[in-house]
Amino acid sequence: MNYLGIDLGGINVAAAVVDGEGHILSRDHVPTPRTGAEDVADAMAAAARRAVERAELTLEDVVSVGIGSPGTIDPNGGVVEYWSNLSFRHVPLSRMIKERLDRPVYLENDANAAALGEYAAGAGRGSSSMVAITLGTGVGGGAVLGGKLYTGYNYAGLEVGHFVVEYNGRPCTCGRRGCFETYASATALIKRTREEMERHPESLLWQVSGGDLARVEGRSAFAAAEQGDSVAQALVKEYQSYLACGIASLINIFQPEVFCVGGGVAGAGEKLLGPVRDIVAREDYARHNARRTRLELAKLGNDAGIIGAALLPLFR
Numbered sequence: 001m002n003y004l005g006i007d008l009g010g011i012n013v014a015a016a017v018v019d020g021e022g023h024i025l026s027r028d029h030v031p032t033p034r035t036g037a038e039d040v041a042d043a044m045a046a047a048a049r050r051a052v053e054r055a056e057l058t059l060e061d062v063v064s065v066g067i068g069s070p071g072t073i074d075p076n077g078g079v080v081e082y083w084s085n086l087s088f089r090h091v092p093l094s095r096m097i098k099e100r101l102d103r104p105v106y107l108e109n110d111a112n113a114a115a116l117g118e119y120a121a122g123a124g125r126g127s128s129s130m131v132a133i134t135l136g137t138g139v140g141g142g143a144v145l146g147g148k149l150y151t152g153y154n155y156a157g158l159e160v161g162h163f164v165v166e167y168n169g170r171p172c173t174c175g176r177r178g179c180f181e182t183y184a185s186a187t188a189l190i191k192r193t194r195e196e197m198e199r200h201p202e203s204l205l206w207q208v209s210g211g212d213l214a215r216v217e218g219r220s221a222f223a224a225a226e227q228g229d230s231v232a233q234a235l236v237k238e239y240q241s242y243l244a245c246g247i248a249s250l251i252n253i254f255q256p257e258v259f260c261v262g263g264g265v266a267g268a269g270e271k272l273l274g275p276v277r278d279i280v281a282r283e284d285y286a287r288h289n290a291r292r293t294r295l296e297l298a299k300l301g302n303d304a305g306i307i308g309a310a311l312l313p314l315f316r
């Protein structure tokens with residue numbers, strides 16, 4: 001059986017055809033339009049159709065379309081209630097995609113989908129409890145507790161990107177200040193990298209970004225840090241300390257068996273997570289317990305969301 005998965009992001013829409021074991025057969029991606037929900041739905045449908053063509057299938061060959069979208073989602077009504085980064089309010093995304101692709105549609109928060117993906121086929125496999133976070137345009141979170149996705153009373157649970165790590169800190173699109181995602185998202189890292197580049201024209205950060213602020217990526221700081229650039233090393237350290245602060249606090253709340261870190265920035269691998277692990281090991285309140293949370297990188301990498309989205313019908 002084949003399933004379509006769509007991962008709606010703040011920068012890109014990614015679509016993939018996935019088999020029942022969570023293997024990706026084909027994929028496509030397009031930039032996310034910033035011109036409203038109808039255009040976003042068109043882009044999603046176009047990427048989905050191309051992914052299906054690339055797998056040499058037709059839409060009739062896919063069981064369903066699963067969507068992971070940022071924001072608070074009503075999975076039963078198929079509605080994105082609120083997504084601050086793209087100013088979505090009460091967008092009936094499932095209906096809009098059904099109109100375009102004419103397949104059954106399942107909708108879930110993107111980080112919840114990633115958590116389900118990692119639980120089914122990645123770092124959380126076989127665990128009794130898992131919390132997953134994704135470090136991308138925003139910071140998302142999902143928890144699978146006792147085999148069930150925990151979504152809160154109103155499906156808005158685990159909005160960890162909007163939990164405050166710096167009181168009165170940087171402004172967030174949600175209206176608060178100091179939210180985790182204003183320090184730990186790829187967007188935040190890119191913003192800080194550009195700030196440091198402007199202050200340090202001698203930094204290797206310029207070289208790794210082709211001398212162009214517009215070409216800075218989440219990985220730029222890691223690349224320059226590895227080449228010994230002290231500005232980049234300080235940036236990476238600052239990023240890791242905020243990330244560790246948020247993770248340690250979340251571990252103190254959930255104490256899950258597995259805490260999984262995914263999303264684009266997690267592509268830096270152990271270079272990112274190694275130092276974070278050391279800080280968390282010191283700060284976790286359960287540091288004297290025999291049983292400790294395992295802090296792991298997402299095994300499915302940045303594909304956790306799309307695989308989890310595709311397999312949504314298997315969790316309903």
Ligand code: BGC
Pocket residue numbers: 069070071072084085109110111112134136137138139140141159161162181
């Ligand atoms: C949104 C979440 C989403 C996360 C990752 C945050 O800004 O509030 O709903 O899961 O970004 O996309």
